Each structure stands twice: as C-alpha cells, then as structure tokens.
Amino acid sequence: MIGLFLLCLISPRASMAESSQNEVVRMDDIVVSATKTEKLITDAPGSVTVIDRQALQNKDIQTVDDALNTIAGVFIKRSKGLMDSTAAINMRGFYGDKYTLILIDGQPLNDAYTGGVDWGSIPVDNIARIEVIRGAASALYGGNAMGGVVNIITQTPEKLELAASGGYGTNATWRYRLSAGNRFGDRLSVRIGWEEQQTDGYETTPVVKTITSGTGNVAGGYAMDNKHGEATSWVVGDKGENGAKRSNLNGKISFNFSDTGEIVFTATSGKNEYDYGRPNSYMGTFGDGPTYAIAGSGQRARFVPNDFINYTGMGKNETETYALSAKELFGPVRISFQGGTVQVDDRYTTESGSGNDGYDDSAGSLKITENESWFGELRGDLPLGDAHTLTLGTAYRTDQSDTNDYNVPFYRSYSGAGSSTFYSGGNSKTWAVFAQDEWRIIDPLTLYLGLRYDQWKVYDGASGEPGAEIDYDSNEESELSPKVAAVWKALDNTTVKASVGHGFRPPTLYELYRSWTSYSTTYESNPDLKPETVWAYELGVEQAFFDGRSRLSLTGYRNDIEDLIYYRTDGSSKIRTNAGKARTLGIELEARQALTDWLAVWGNFTYTDAKITENDTDPDSEDQQVCGIPQRTWNIGADARFEWIKASLVGRYYSKIYNDSDNKDTAEGVYGTYEPAFFMDAKVTVTPLDWMEFSVSVDNIFDETYYEYYETDGCTVFAELTVRY
Numbered sequence: 001m002i003g004l005f006l007l008c009l010i011s012p013r014a015s016m017a018e019s020s021q022n023e024v025v026r027m028d029d030i031v032v033s034a035t036k037t038e039k040l041i042t043d044a045p046g047s048v049t050v051i052d053r054q055a056l057q058n059k060d061i062q063t064v065d066d067a068l069n070t071i072a073g074v075f076i077k078r079s080k081g082l083m084d085s086t087a088a089i090n091m092r093g094f095y096g097d098k099y100t101l102i103l104i105d106g107q108p109l110n111d112a113y114t115g116g117v118d119w120g121s122i123p124v125d126n127i128a129r130i131e132v133i134r135g136a137a138s139a140l141y142g143g144n145a146m147g148g149v150v151n152i153i154t155q156t157p158e159k160l161e162l163a164a165s166g167g168y169g170t171n172a173t174w175r176y177r178l179s180a181g182n183r184f185g186d187r188l189s190v191r192i193g194w195e196e197q198q199t200d201g202y203e204t205t206p207v208v209k210t211i212t213s214g215t216g217n218v219a220g221g222y223a224m225d226n227k228h229g230e231a232t233s234w235v236v237g238d239k240g241e242n243g244a245k246r247s248n249l250n251g252k253i254s255f256n257f258s259d260t261g262e263i264v265f266t267a268t269s270g271k272n273e274y275d276y277g278r279p280n281s282y283m284g285t286f287g288d289g290p291t292y293a294i295a296g297s298g299q300r301a302r303f304v305p306n307d308f309i310n311y312t313g314m315g316k317n318e319t320e321t322y323a324l325s326a327k328e329l330f331g332p333v334r335i336s337f338q339g340g341t342v343q344v345d346d347r348y349t350t351e352s353g354s355g356n357d358g359y360d361d362s363a364g365s366l367k368i369t370e371n372e373s374w375f376g377e378l379r380g381d382l383p384l385g386d387a388h389t390l391t392l393g394t395a396y397r398t399d400q401s402d403t404n405d406y407n408v409p410f411y412r413s414y415s416g417a418g419s420s421t422f423y424s425g426g427n428s429k430t431w432a433v434f435a436q437d438e439w440r441i442i443d444p445l446t447l448y449l450g451l452r453y454d455q456w457k458v459y460d461g462a463s464g465e466p467g468a469e470i471d472y473d474s475n476e477e478s479e480l481s482p483k484v485a486a487v488w489k490a491l492d493n494t495t496v497k498a499s500v501g502h503g504f505r506p507p508t509l510y511e512l513y514r515s516w517t518s519y520s521t522t523y524e525s526n527p528d529l530k531p532e533t534v535w536a537y538e539l540g541v542e543q544a545f546f547d548g549r550s551r552l553s554l555t556g557y558r559n560d561i562e563d564l565i566y567y568r569t570d571g572s573s574k575i576r577t578n579a580g581k582a583r584t585l586g587i588e589l590e591a592r593q594a595l596t597d598w599l600a601v602w603g604n605f606t607y608t609d610a611k612i613t614e615n616d617t618d619p620d621s622e623d624q625q626v627c628g629i630p631q632r633t634w635n636i637g638a639d640a641r642f643e644w645i646k647a648s649l650v651g652r653y654y655s656k657i658y659n660d661s662d663n664k665d666t667a668e669g670v671y672g673t674y675e676p677a678f679f680m681d682a683k684v685t686v687t688p689l690d691w692m693e694f695s696v697s698v699d700n701i702f703d704e705t706y707y708e709y710y711e712t713d714g715c716t717v718f719a720e721l722t723v724r725y
Contacts, residue, residue: 033103033131033151035436035448036140036336036391037381042495045448045485047073047134047540047555047588053155056127058639058648060683060697060718062175062197063246064127064152065089065119070635070650072588072604073134073148073555077628079708080204082173082197083244083274085315085348087119091147092134092536093559093584093610095628099505101137101145104152105252105266107323107340110144112371112399112428114510118344121270121319123248125163125177126193128155134588135557136503136536139450139483142395142432146503146534146559154266156189156254157181160725167720169697171241171713173199175720189254194247201243203280204710206235206671207308209293209301216294216301220283223295227665227673234301236293237286239312240359241277242710246270261328266340272317275412278359279308289356305358306351313364313411315348332383339376344369351411364411371401371509389438398429401509404466423469424514424525426461430454430506444489448499452481456506461513461527472513472527479504479531493544497555499537506531507565511576523567526576534561540588549594559584568617580615582626584608603636612661621661630654646685653678659709669707677706693722 034044041048049071061067062082068089069076078087088096098115101108109117130152137145159182166176174197181191208224211234221236248270256262279286283293286308292300323340346369353362379393402425406417434452441447459474483501490496507529515524540555564580586609592602610626612618625631637650657674659665668675680702685695696719703715 031131031133032153033149034133035438036379036393037389037438042489042542043446043487045487045497045499046137046538047497047553049132049134051130051132053128056124056130057685058646058683059650060681060695060699061124063087063119064122064124064130067127067130068132068150070604070637070652071132072590072606072635073586073608074132075606075630075633075654077708079710079712080201080242081244081713082120082199082246083201083204083242085118085120085272085274085317086116088116089150090629092557093586093608093626093629094147095626098144098508099147101141101143101149102152103150104268104321105154105264105323106151106325106338107266107321107342108144108373108375108397109321109342110373111319111342111344112373112509113344113346113369113401113403115144115505115508118270118272118317118319118346120244120246120272121248121268121317122152123154123193123195123250123268123270125165125179125195126154126191126250126252128153135499135538136483136501136534136559138454138479138481138503139452139501140434140436142430142434142452142454142481143456143479143504143506143531146505146532146536146561154250154252155181155191156252156264157191158183158189161191162725163722165720165722167695167718169718170716171199171202173197173716173718175718187256190252192249192251194249196245196247198245199243200277201241202713203238203240204242205239205312206711207237207239207279207303207310208233208671209236209303209307210234211295211299211301213298214292214300215298216292218283218285218291219294220281221293221295221301222282225667225670227659227667227670229667234293234295236283236301236303237279237281237308239276239308239310240279242274243277244272244274246272258328261326263326264324266321266323268319268321270319270321272319273315275314276309276312279312281308286358287356304354305356306354306362309351309353309359309362309411311350313349313351314414316346316414318345319343334381336379336381337377338379339374341372341374343372346371347414349408349411349414352407353411359412362411364408366406366408366414366417367403368406369401369403371399373397373399387440391434391436391438393434395432395434396430398427399509400427401425403514420466422464423466424463426458426472426509426513426527428456428458428506428509430456446487448483448485448487450481450483450485450501454479454481454504456531458507458509458512458527461509463513463515463525475528477506477531479533493548495542496540497542498539501536503534503536504531507576511565520572522573524573524575529565529576530563530578532561532563532565532578534559536560551590551592553588553590555588557584557586557588564612564615566615566617566621577617579617580621581613582611583613584610584626586610598642599638599640601636601638603634605632605634607632618661624661624663625658627658627661630657644687646687647683649680649682651678651680657708671707671711672709674708675706677708677712678704691724693724695720695722 177195179193377395404420405422461472485499563578567574
C-alpha cells in the first residue's frame with residue numbers, strides 16, 4: 001500500500017509554480033454526522049460543534065483529544081499530557097470513551113476490549129475537521145453513542161501539497177511531521193503522512209508512605225494529607241520522569257469513479273508508548289531493607305527500594321485502522337457503504353517484586369491484549385417529494401478480544417515471558433437496522449423521526465488459568481432506540497431545537513469476562529450483564545446578531561440512565577452488575593463575538609449535575625456526583641489573524657472532580673485527588689514567507705500545578721518550524 005502511495009506521488013503533476021500558501025477551506029457551516037447527510041449546522045438536529053483546520057492550527061495539539069478540551073458539554077480527562085495512557089472524553093455527564101462513539105472518516109474507533117480509544121495512536125496532521133454531536137445518538141449509530149458522537153474527518157488534497165515541520169520544547173519534547181498529497185486530474189486524490197513525537201516527561205507520581213508511631217533513622221521528604229484531608233502520609237521520593245513517544249503512518253486515497261460516485265480508502269498505523277525513568281529519593285537513600293523516615297516527633301514512615309517503582313512499568317499500544325467508504329447516486333437514491341476494521345495490540349508491564357527489588361532488577365508481570373473489530377454499514381437516502389427525505393440502513397459489527405498475563409524476569413522489558421498464567425477473552429456481534437425520516441412540515445419547521453433496532457450477542461467467553469478456564473454461556477439482548485427531533489427557524493437569525501431519544505451501551509468484553517485482583521480484593525466480571533440505557537431530552541436556542549458577527553446559544557438537557565453497570569460487594573470480591581440508576585441535568589451556554597475583521601472573542605459555560613439516584617450495591621453513592629465529571633466548566637478565548645501573524649489565547653477551568661463514589665475525597669493538592677484547576681494557554685504563529693511559518697506555544701502560562709490524580713506539569717514552551725508547498 002505504501003508503495004502505491006509513493007508511486008502516485010512521484011507521477012506527473014501540476015506545475016510547481018502555483019502558490020505555496022496553504023489555503024484553509026472553512027467547512028464549519030456543513031456537518032454530516034448529525035443525520036448522516038450533509039446539513040448546515042443551523043439545520044442539523046441537536047447540539048453540534050465543528051472544529052475546522054484553521055481552529056486546529058490555532059492550538060498546540062499533541063493528541064486529537066486536545067482539540068476537544070474547550071467545547072461546551074465536553075470534558076477531556078488527560079492527567080499527564082502525552083504520557084497519559086488512559087485519557088478519555090467525557091460528554092454530557094457520561095464518563096469515558098465507551099459512552100461516546102468515536103469515528104475516523106465514519107469508521108468506529110472504540111476498541112473491542114474496553115470500548116476505549118487510544119488517542120495517542122490517531123494522526124493529528126491529516127485532519128480536515130472534527131464534528132462533535134452532543135446527546136444520545138443511538139437511533140442512528142447504536143451502542144457507544146449515549147453521550148454523543150465525534151467524527152474525525154481527514155484531508156483530501158485538491159492540488160499538490162507538500163509539508164514538513166519540526167519542533168522542540170520543554171521536557172526535551174520534540175516532534176516532526178511529514179506529508180505529501182496531490183490530486184490527479186478530476187478523479188484521483190492521494191495523501192500520505194508521517195508524524196512522530198517524544199518527550200522525557202516529568203515526575204508525575206510521588207512515593208507516599210503511611211505515617212506510624214516510632215522512631216525514624218533518616219531525614220528528608222515532606223508531609224502530605226491523604227485524599228480525605230487526614231495527615232497520614234509522608235512523601236519519601238518520586239517515581240521518576242514519566243516519558244512517552246507516539247508515531248503514526250497514515251494515508252488516504254479518494255477516487256471519483258463517476259460524476260456522482262466516490263470511493264475512499266483511509267489507513268492509519270499508530271503506536272503510543274510510555275515509560276518511567278529512574279526514581280528519585282528525597283531521603284538520601286532508597287533503603288537496603290526497611291528504612292524509616294523521620295515524620296515528626298515520635299512518628300516515622302517505613303520504606304524499601306521496591307516502593308519507588310511500585311505500580312510503574314512500560315506500555316505500548318499499536319492500533320491499525322482501515323476504512324473503506326463508497327457512495328453513488330442511482331436516480332434520486334443515494335447509496336452509501338461504510339466498512340472497515342480496527343486492530344489493537346496493547347501491552348504493559350508492572351513490577352511484581354518486593355523489599356529490595358528495585359529499578360534495575362525487579363521481576364514483573366506482562367499483560368497483552370489483542371483485539372479487533374470489523375464494521376459494515378449499507379445505507380440509502382431517498383427523497384420522497386419535496387417534504388420528506390427517508391434514510392434506511394443496516395449495520396453489522398463483530399468484536400473479538402484475548403488477554404493473557406505472563407511473568408517476566410525484568411519488569412522493564414517485554415521479553416522472557418513464559419506460558420500464560422491467566423486468560424480472558426470472548427466475542428460479540430451486533431446486527432442492526434435503522435430508519436430516519438426528515439420531514440419539512442413547513443418551511444421554518446423540520447421534524448426528524450428516527451428508529452433503530454439492535455440485536456447484540458456475546459459468545460465464546462472464558463477466563464481463568466489456561467487449561468482450567470471457566471467457559472461462559474452466550475448471552476443475547478436487543479434494544480429499540482427511537483428519537484424525535486425538531487428544528488424550528490423561528491426568525492431569520494433564530495433557531496430552536498428540541499429532541500427526545502433513547503440510547504444504550506452494551507457491556508464491553510472487559511466488563512463481561514475480565515477479572516483481576518488488587519491487594520486482597522478481587523474485581524469480578526459478569527457474563528450476564530445487560531446494556532445500560534438512557535432516555536435523553538434536549539431543548540436549545542441559537543441566536544445570531546449583526547450579520548452573524550455575534551452568536552449566542554443556550555441548551556438544556558436531561559439524561560435518565562438505567563441498568564448502570566456498577567460493582568456489588570460480596571465479601572472480598574466486587575462483582576459487576578446492572579445495579580444503578582443515574583440522572584444528569586445540564587446547561588450549555590456558548591457565545592462568540594467578532595470584534596473586528598481580524599479579532600474574535602468567545603466563551604462557553606457548562607453546568608452538569610450528574611448524580612447516582614439509585615444503587616443498592618453502594619448506598620453511599622446515592623445522591624452523589626458521578627465520578628470523573630466536574631460540575632462546572634468554562635472556557636474563554638481570543639483568536640486574532642492580522643496579515644502574517646496569527647495568535648490565540650485560551651483559558652480553561654473545571655471545578656472539583658470526585659474519584660470516590662461517596663464523594664468524600666475532598667482534599668486538594670494531594671496525590672490521588674482531582675482539584676479545581678485553571679489553565680491559560682497561548683500560541684503565536686508568524687508566516688514571513690508564503691511557504692514558511694514559525695510558531696511558539698506556551699501552555700499553562702501561569703505555571704500552576706494541580707493534582708488530576710497525578711501531578712500536572714508546570715509552564716511548558718514549544719517552538720515549531722513548518723515549510724509547505
């Protein structure tokens with residue numbers, strides 16, 4: 001495939017005398033993901049945000065989720081920057097990627113194991129725009145769309161385009177990107193790109209030990225409260241610099257085989273890695289056996305070398321995505337096909353030693369998960385007179401996952417693994433049919449009626465020690481997801497939108513079949529889990545003033561969630577079960593004002609009251625804020641573009657986030673909690689020549705550090721040079 005790309009790119013092409021200025025084509029007035037047909041944003045049902053390429057270039061985006069962290073109704077959990085291997089998008093009060101359907105050129109990216117997405121493996125430089133649809137969308141998209149849909153749409157070159165960039169910044173962070181693309185005649189477009197980024201990172205994790213009575217023998221370190229605000233801990237060191245590296249090879253071929261037909265193939269191969277450097281002791285020693293820090297009068301904290309590497313290791317995720325789409329017009333009917341696969345190899349190590357086992361010699365455990373999903377959809381769009389457009393479709397998806405645990409002689413290496421010590425895995429498949437009727441009742445009022453039926457089955461599930469696994473019976477469920485939405489153009493510049501819809505999320509293969517033990521507690525899977533469901537309600541108004549120079553929108557929403565998957569405690573075990581109910585109420589307020597032709601200011605505010613309303617397995621969680629979701633967020637910013645200078649300034653705030661279901665983790669500034677935070681970021685780009693630009697980004701301008709479980713980084717600077725043709 002790579003050879004085909006290179007062959008196409010070196011073939012005869014247009015004269016190189018064309019302007020080398022990279023023109024930005026603004027596509028933010030059109031959205032395709034809300035209805036699976038092209039719509040103006042103002043005509044699309046629901047809350048829609050489109051991030052175009054110019055907006056992407058205005059920020060220092062390391063991974064794709066960075067582009068989403070200032071959108072109303074969206075909160076991005078990324079605790080350690082590039083090093084965070086569990087970054088996730090949280091939308092409309094739903095926590096984690098598994099509740100939001102993530103697409104690239106229409107191909108689902110949510111993996112077959114946890115329903116998550118490895119954001120570091122997704123290419124950044126090839127993105128044309130990102131469409132974000134907030135609110136339950138199962139009537140069109142099925143599972144994983146309880147919170148909404150994010151569709152990453154990649155670039156299709158219209159002419160010869162060559163680009164190269166390289167940059168360097170704080171924490172020995174460097175990045176380079178290369179891309180080439182061309183359009184050949186009126187039919188064929190080809191693009192290929194490569195990007196790589198690496199950082200030494202910073203010390204994210206303190207070594208925290210419990211204070212007890214007794215006499216210490218070494219001095220150093222400092223006191224730290226626990227997450228409940230109790231003075232119980234002493235910090236004796238940190239676990240070293242947490243570094244990371246990501247890379248991606250990507251390509252796209254688009255062929256117009258007729259005046260109305262097109263076929264598109266997209267491929268990405270990404271790798272995302274993390275590691276820990278050598279730990280640091282604040283005590284002058286790592287200890288040669290039990291050593292005691294002096295933690296006050298008559299108090300001490302015991303530590304050993306193994307404490308400095310506990311729960312550290314190295315990890316690597318390799319994700320390959322292939323997507324094929326085609327569409328053609330047959331008379332008045334447009335037929336569309338979407339198909340593809342996501343294949344993931346994820347592995348990580350943790351140390352398994354004790355006592356004097358340290359950074360250079362501790363044994364470890366290795367976990368390898370291989371999973372793949374295949375997806376296909378066939379859809380037809382048929383106009384029925386002047387008032388109706390009918391969409392009919394069918395979809396099919398299969399998921400397969402296998403996880404094996406191994407012992408390894410050294411925890412900082414993947415080699416030397418023996419036979420598997422524990423296995424878990426299984427399969428699932430979903431078949432669906434769906435329909436949508438777009439009905440223009442009168443010119444200012446359009447009604448959308450949607451209905452989807454999903455049949456879901458899990459089978460071949462097993463877990464346990466190889467040779468003695470427990471085989472689980474298959475399980476089958478179905479869901480009917482209706483949705484009604486209305487768009488009313490009340491005035492020329494006023495649009496009112498309302499919707500009621502049903503959404504669902506089937507349990508993942510991880511929730512169904514993966515059990516594991518931490519300390520003395522066993523976390524057990526449950527092969528009999530049912531899908532979580534939601535009824536979602538939304539009402540919003542959008543208003544434009546002064547020929548669109550001012551825009552204001554206000555949206556209110558409610559989600560009623562049932563069969564929430566939760567842990568039920570049974571002695572020393574916690575067993576997943578459909579135990580809970582939850583409710584989220586929210587308000588999203590957005591405003592944008594063009595002050596001049598070259599300067600605009602904007603802001604948004606989100607209030608999310610997400611609470612567990614019923615949970616017999618954990619009564620202390622009832623009437624408490626859902627974990628991982630801030631109640632309030634707001635973002636403000638300014639964008640300027642004057643002659644050969646572009647600049648942006650962005651401020652981001654989020655309120656307290658709870659990590660414990662009983663919301664008792666109220667302490668701030670301590671390891672393991674999420675405290676309120678405000679970050680201010682800026683980027684300035686100068687274009688002294690048509691073919692060259694230079695940018696400087698400063699993140700966390702005020703050099704504030706917070707705990708998002710781990711400690712966040714301080715002020716960082718990144719400078720980058722880009723040349724284009």
